[in-house]
Amino acid sequence: MILPLLSPHRRDSGLLNLLAGGGVLVLLLAILTWDGLRDVVAELTGLSMARGEMLSLLALVAIAGLTVHLARRIWDMVPHARFSTEERRILRTLPQALARGEIQPHFQPVVDADTGQVVAVEALARWIKADGTILPPSQFIGLAERAGLIRLLTKGIVEHAVRTAAAWREHDLDIPISINLSVEDLEASDLVEHLIALCDRHGVPHGAIRVELTETQSIVHFDVVDRAVATLRQAGMAVYLDDFGTGYASLSVLHRIPFTGIKLDQSFIRRMREDPRADAIVRASVAIARDLGLALVAEGVEDSETRDRLGQLGVSHIQGYVYARPMPAHDIVHYTRQAQAAQNPAVQIQAVQIQAALTLSL
Numbered sequence: 632m633i634l635p636l637l638s639p640h641r642r643d644s645g646l647l648n649l650l651a652g653g654g655v656l657v658l659l660l661a662i663l664t665w666d667g668l669r670d671v672v673a674e675l676t677g678l679s680m681a682r683g684e685m686l687s688l689l690a691l692v693a694i695a696g697l698t699v700h701l702a703r704r705i706w707d708m709v710p711h712a713r714f715s716t717e718e719r720r721i722l723r724t725l726p727q728a729l730a731r732g733e734i735q736p737h738f739q740p741v742v743d744a745d746t747g748q749v750v751a752v753e754a755l756a757r758w759i760k761a762d763g764t765i766l767p768p769s770q771f772i773g774l775a776e777r778a779g780l781i782r783l784l785t786k787g788i789v790e791h792a793v794r795t796a797a798a799w800r801e802h803d804l805d806i807p808i809s810i811n812l813s814v815e816d817l818e819a820s821d822l823v824e825h826l827i828a829l830c831d832r833h834g835v836p837h838g839a840i841r842v843e844l845t846e847t848q849s850i851v852h853f854d855v856v857d858r859a860v861a862t863l864r865q866a867g868m869a870v871y872l873d874d875f876g877t878g879y880a881s882l883s884v885l886h887r888i889p890f891t892g893i894k895l896d897q898s899f900i901r902r903m904r905e906d907p908r909a910d911a912i913v914r915a916s917v918a919i920a921r922d923l924g925l926a927l928v929a930e931g932v933e934d935s936e937t938r939d940r941l942g943q944l945g946v947s948h949i950q951g952y953v954y955a956r957p958m959p960a961h962d963i964v965h966y967t968r969q970a971q972a973a974q975n976p977a978v979q980i981q982a983v984q985i986q987a988a989l990t991l992s993l
């Protein structure tokens with residue numbers, strides 16, 4: 632009965648629970664069986680044994696509980712102690728994977744539903760293992776954030792994205808690439824300057840890179856994020872508030888940070904067909920974007936019915952499986968040229984040549 636009370640953070644280390652619980656048990660047994668210790672405890676707690684053992688016992692349990700709590704706080708500060716065995720395994724291999732270029736972006740088109748043309752692509756991190764298996768970001772991005780490795784990972788993705796933009800431009804493919812940055816990237820590093828310098832070094836115009844800001848619930852220093860976004864925009868990069876409509880991307884963030892546009896969160900988009908409340912939230916978000924003069928992208932659009940409904944609401948920039956899933960850089964070239972060829976068949980032949988060249992150069 633006592634042990635669970637002494638375990639305020641039961642989610643982590645089973646080993647620590649065991650040690651702490653065992654320690655408390657030994658102490659309790661000792662106090663019940665050893666008069667000398669009882670006297671010491673009575674002395675320490677200021678309670679006389681004559682007033683009853685139970686009081687001393689309760690005081691001891693309280694002290695033990697406090698000790699366990701403090702021990703857990705210290706344990707939490709030890710690097711990696713708060714990760715499971717599997718998470719520690721992933722974290723051990725992550726830096727090497729980054730160095731070997733195994734973590735790289737796939738790209739998902741954003742399509743203008745009115746013209747069928749690709750207007751941008753989003754870079755989405757993938758861990759491509761040596762055996763060809765692909766790990767989605769859900770398995771390592773959050774973990775990298777918790778372990779303080781996200782900036783290293785972001786740098787790798789940013790380098791890949793800028794190099795890809797440079798390669799595409801050499802072949803006259805001028806599609807902006809959106810990069811996901813977390814708040815930590817903007818708050819605590821020189822990443823903004825690094826991104827701008829990287830574009831300059833590779834001859835990529837700043838307008839060819841966009842930024843999507845995720846995890847905005849964790850903004851602590853609004854002034855720092857505000858400055859970083861303003862710097863990016865002055866440099867000519869569009870900055871989008873990601874996951875708009877969720878608690879993570881609130882109206883106050885939109886009010887305080889000078890975004891170029893918003894990305895409507897897929898949780899509402901995917902439900903809007905059968906749920907009038909989701910449809911109402913999308914409608915309201917569209918009105919907010921319009922009134923604030925913000926660009927708008929709807930993501931997670933899986934079917935043509937939802938795409939058409941969004942069209943009725945005035946949303947034409949669509950990202951989702953209804954058009955394409957995220958794909959490697961060279962497949963984007965093919966996809967984009969196919970869309971262009973639907974309007975101009977001469978582009979078709981060029982597409983095959985460019986795709987072959989890029990497969991070699993990327």
Ligand code: C2E
Nearest residue numbers: 755756767768772788811812813845931932933950951952
């Ligand atoms: P996100 O930024 O909201 O990205 C959109 C996610 O929705 C992607 O998942 C994409 O594959 C998925 N998606 C797109 N269209 C559809 C659709 O029609 N249906 C469904 N069911 N899903 C769709 P993904 O690639 O697994 O990425 C998950 C999240 O991981 C991203 O959400 C983003 O928050 C994070 N992430 C990905 N790459 C990076 C990165 O390089 N840096 C950072 N900081 N976060 C990243």
Ligand code: CA
Nearest residue numbers: 753811843873
């Ligand atoms: Ca995103």
Ligand code: CA
Nearest residue numbers: 873874894896
């Ligand atoms: Ca999103």
